[in-house]
Amino acid sequence: MNVGVSLILWLIFSPIAALMAGLITFAEYSHHYTERGPALREALRTAVLTLALFLLLGLAISFILPRVMK
DSSP states (O other): OOHHHHHHHHHHHHHHHHHHHHHHHHHHHTTTOSSHHHHHHHHHHHHHHHHHHHHHHHHHHHHHHHHHHO
């Protein structure tokens, strides 16, 4: 798999993973808070951290893996 295809896949699936992590976090935190504000903040924080982690991992894997496979 070349680097371009790999990067495109990471750019597509990273936001999906971030969205799912945010939704799961919001659903769980909404059981513990009576107001939506704190639960929404934690869900947004989780989504942003998940997006950053997946994008960094995808970027690293996209450039390191082809060199290792040669």
